[in-house]
Amino acid sequence: MSVQALQVKKGINIEIVSILWMIVEAVVAIRAGILAHSLALKAFGADSVIELVASAILLWRLYVESSGASLERVKQAEKKASWVVGVALLALAGYIVVSAGFDLWTRSSSEKSMLGLALAIASGMIMPYLSRVKKRIGTEIGSKALRADGSCSIVCAYMAWTLIAGLVLTALVGWWWLNALAGLALVYFVVKEGIEAIQEARGVEDACGCGH
Template identity: 30%
Template sequence: MAVKEELRAGAKASRNSTIALIFLAAIKGSVGFYSGSSSLIADAIHTSMDIFTSLAVWVGLKLSLKSSGEHFPYGYYKAENLVALFVSLLIILSGVELVREALSTIRDPAEIEFQGLALGAAVFSVITIYALSQYKFRVGNEIGSQALIADATHSYTDVFSSMVVVVAIIGSMLGMPWLDSLGVLVISVVIFKLGISTAKESALTLMDAWLDRDSIETIRESVEHIPGVNRVDDIRLRRSGLVVFGEMQVESAGECDLKRVEFLSAEIEEVVKDKIKNLEHLSVDVKPGKMSELRIAIPVAGSEGLQSKLSRHIGKTPYYIFVDMEDNKLKNWNVVENPAADLERKRGVKTAEFLEEKGVNVIIVKDIGEGPFHKFHDSFIRILGMPDDVDDVQALIERITELDVITSPTE
């Protein structure tokens, strides 16, 4: 589901919740006045306050749907986080109100008339509010809306307050009005905990804190497995309403042109999108890595080691010598037969695949066709030109720092 569609789904859920709460508050208020149940009247007032909470969430989600403007280039998505913080404060205030009501009823327990009618309205309220909370939880979790989840949490705490009304009415019927006050005090503790937790998460999100550290490590590991990425230097993610914005700095496996940087950036963004839901934009800074350790592939006509004569072909050459160097100093070498030399078709491409499997990051050639060139280029293997006045491997290695980079096919 696209972000805009998710925002519309969240706004629809808030609108439906608001309508249901208006209907419920009217029922509880009417029955409360008719039966004389002060707890049911108080619960109706409480539900009336929840109407404004749902309206606030609806407004926040509708604001998030607005297109970016000159003053809000990142969109209005954080309106949703602001509303979530506002709702969490209302949750805490609801807990304070419940404590106040509990202390009041301890001193002056109420007598209820038409107890059956009052009990029926209270039970209906519990069922309706519970259904509303689960509906908003489901939609909120599906779209990742902090505000809608906070509102669902608020509704869920209202289930308990409505259950207190049920207990109060039953207690009145059984001659035990003190059950009301005891239940309210217990529920208020739960409400405070939920409210503080939601407020903390909303405030941290507004301050661009990223709370899911495990996802950072998962992204780092996934991106570092992309061919052409040496390492990930920095990852920064921040949530704005339902969407996520990110920045990443990576080091490529050697130098690469702008086209390859663009391709690599797009590949990284696709990997991150698989890990982070609703990724709106990822800025990738690709810095070329310095290759201190080189594994060089050189086509040779024979297997005489560093005295081997150079070959001017990529696919037809019978042997390749692999030369390992560190900080321009020779470490070791070995000569290997070219398994693609006797093939009739695609010798160059198959040779390129063979060299890639061997971990080569530099190849020195005289001429190169389009197929092997793009294969080497896409694998971040640097292609150096072989000079005409050099005959053997030893002399070529001594001039390694002077060789030009081949940037396009030569055949």
């Protein structure tokens, strides 16, 4: 097996792991968010669904290459994957803005959620690892889409730690508006990564600015 084929195989394995974790994360976060009336938790769950879609499209893209498809076919799969990741991230940003605006307008507050806090802590440790592996493999096999998916994973980690801070401070000081602001604080990262993924799908060189 060639080095390229071996790295693609590793990419497939890490995407399968990512998909399994995203399923757990999405179900738990959305349920906990609904029970606690927490925008940050629901947005976290929505991000997990988007990450699940991104991982699924990347898994398909990697299977295309591992099946021995032509270079042109692999490039087409790569572009489609980047488009899906980018559009999904921008959709998430829109959801966060609308939901945060609604919560601020209605002065909605969240309740304590130990389940949500535990999930966020676990995700805050797991997602940076998945992000590093995806970006490393993406660089090794020349896949900007896989590197963008790695960026999705690190956005998920940012969301996890922002969520932890929001849940803890809301529980301690009772600031009703902190939940919405915690969600809005993530919009910059989400939009930035979404635009970069779309630029990569359009063929803009080094859209991520990472120098690869």
